[in-house]
Amino acid sequence: xxxxxxxxxxxxxxxxxxxxxxxxxxxxxxxxxxxxxxxxxxxxxxxxxxxxxxxxxxxxxxxxxxxxxxxxxxxxxxxxxxxxxxxxxxxxxxxxxxxxxxxxxxxxxxxxxxxxxxxxxxxxxxxxxxxxxxxxxxxxxxxxxxxxxxxxxxxxxxxxxxxxxxxxxxxxxxxxxxxxxxxxxxxxxxxxxxxxxxxxxxxxxxx
Numbered sequence: 001x002x003x004x005x006x007x008x009x010x011x012x013x014x015x016x017x018x019x020x021x022x023x024x025x026x027x028x029x030x031x032x033x034x035x036x037x038x039x040x041x042x043x044x045x046x047x048x049x050x051x052x053x054x055x056x057x058x059x060x061x062x063x064x065x066x067x068x069x070x071x072x073x074x075x076x077x078x079x080x081x082x083x084x085x086x087x088x089x090x091x092x093x094x095x096x097x098x099x100x101x102x103x104x105x106x107x108x109x110x111x112x113x114x115x116x117x118x119x120x121x122x123x124x125x126x127x128x129x130x131x132x133x134x135x136x137x138x139x140x141x142x143x144x145x146x147x148x149x150x151x152x153x154x155x156x157x158x159x160x161x162x163x164x165x166x167x168x169x170x171x172x173x174x175x176x177x178x179x180x181x182x183x184x185x186x187x188x189x190x191x192x193x194x195x196x197x198x199x200x201x202x203x204x205x206x207x
Contacts, residue, residue, distance in 0.1 A: 021088050025112050026190060028079070028095040029134075030119035031127025035147045035177035036095040037079050039119065043183040044081025044093065078109060083187065091187055096131075106134060115141040115194035117186055119177065123152050125163055132164055141194040143171040145186045 028036045041048045079095030094109050110116075116135050120128045128144070135142040146160055155163075157172040166172070171193050176182045 021090070023090045023092055024114045024191065025092050025094065026187065027109060027113050027116040027140075028093055028119065029106075029116055029128075029131040029142075031121065031124055031131070034119040034121045034124070034127065036119055039117075039145075039147075039175075039177040039183050039186075040079040040081040040093050040095045042178055042180050043083045043187065045084060046082050049078075049080040078105065083184065085184075085188060085191065091191070093187075110138065110140060113140060114198075115143075115190050117190050118142050118144045120144055120146045120160065120164075121149060121152070122146060122155050122160070123149065125160070129164070132166065136167065141190075141197040143173060143186065143190045143193055145173050145175045145177075147177045148174055 028040055030036055037048075037050060041050075078097070079093070081093040081095075082090055083093065084090045094113075096106055096109055116131075118128050118131045118135065132142075132144070134140075144160060144164065144166065146155070146157075148154070157174065161170065161172050171189055173186055173189055175186050
């Protein structure tokens with residue numbers, strides 16, 4: 001994914017360093033009200049771009065707010081943020097809309113993505129099945145991040161993996177989407193896992 005750099009005129013060393021910078025595209029997906037916008041906003045080092053609209057009466061018949069009755073807005077296009085993992089490595093984060101009527105946007109957002117984070121809420125675990133299926137069928141590496149809501153029953157990583165019938169080796173991590181450090185750890189796990197998966201596929205293709 002192309003990145004832009006503001007080099008100092010005449011400073012060749014600055015330009016060379018900038019050209020070595022790597023920006024990776026990561027999707028943040030999951031069901032309605034699971035915390036995608038919150039995660040992107042918590043970790044982004046820039047002011048995140050949000051496309052939220054107030055929930056309307058017209059959408060009450062199609063938006064299942066069971067368990068998230070306090071939610072008043074919804075993402076209708078995408079969220080966007082950026083985080084620097086280390087010097088020379090940045091992640092561009094694209095939060096996808098959760099409702100199925102907006103899934104037509106996923107194909108566009110997934111173009112060029114290294115991988116994805118599927119956020120899960122154990123109170124509504126079935127809501128992340130579509131995202132899991134989407135990435136599995138398109139062979140896009142992903143991790144499942146269980147957003148630990150207050151008052152929700154706690155489940156171990158193995159329990160969640162079995163409940164979602166994940167492919168062997170797909171990472172499951174527990175997180176707090178509101179916490180920057182917790183979110184950053186999820187993204188690091190994502191990059192590491194996606195790197196291993198892409199390397200293995202490359203070796204298979206030349207083997």
